[in-house]
Amino acid sequence: MRVSVQEQAFDAGAELTAFSAGHSDIGAVVTFTGIVRDLADDPMDAMEIEHYPGMTEKAIIAMVEDAKARFALGDVLVIHRHGRLQPGDVIMMVATAARHRKDAFEAATFLMDYLKSRAPFWKREISATGAAWVAATEEDETALSRW
Numbered sequence: 001m002r003v004s005v006q007e008q009a010f011d012a013g014a015e016l017t018a019f020s021a022g023h024s025d026i027g028a029v030v031t032f033t034g035i036v037r038d039l040a041d042d043p044m045d046a047m048e049i050e051h052y053p054g055m056t057e058k059a060i061i062a063m064v065e066d067a068k069a070r071f072a073l074g075d076v077l078v079i080h081r082h083g084r085l086q087p088g089d090v091i092m093m094v095a096t097a098a099r100h101r102k103d104a105f106e107a108a109t110f111l112m113d114y115l116k117s118r119a120p121f122w123k124r125e126i127s128a129t130g131a132a133w134v135a136a137t138e139e140d141e142t143a144l145s146r147w
Contacts, residue, residue, distance in 0.1 A: 001068075001076045003060045005051060007083040012093050019077045019095045026074045028101035030108040032094045038087035042127040047134075049082040049091075050122045056080075063114045071107040073098050078111065082121065113143045 002019075012033045020029050038044040064076050077095040085091055094111045098104040116136075123134040 004079045026097045027099050028104040029097045030104040034092040036085045036089045044125045046126045047085045048124045067107045071103040
């Protein structure tokens with residue numbers, strides 16, 4: 001298991017290659033790479049992501065431990081960036097490895113749902129007309145209800 005909360009950009013392909021290496025007992029690896037998107041009526045210049053070092057990693061590790069208890073996982077990788085990001089930048093990556101694809105898919109979805117709604121990150125969208133904090137959506141909360 002590896003959890004990284006970092007400011008610097010990362011190469012998702014290189015991370016996947018490193019994550020997958022040496023797992024001869026794994027039949028499935030599922031990955032998700034999140035990208036900063038600009039869907040607002042007011043075009044976004046940047047997104048600033050804040051967090052409390054130590055607290056954020058501890059919360060994500062607890063989410064990963066929960067996923068490992070629920071699903072038969074061989075390995076997990078979570079990378080999440082903070083700082084100032086531009087639309088199109090890679091913001092996060094989740095990778096899960098399991099003997100069977102069902103556990104890998106379900107664990108990845110579980111982690112993505114929890115990271116989106118419960119990881120202690122504060123996101124602010126900045127545009128030419130100002131800045132606004134991003135709130136959890138009803139859709140995000142509904143996604144959690146299946147777990």
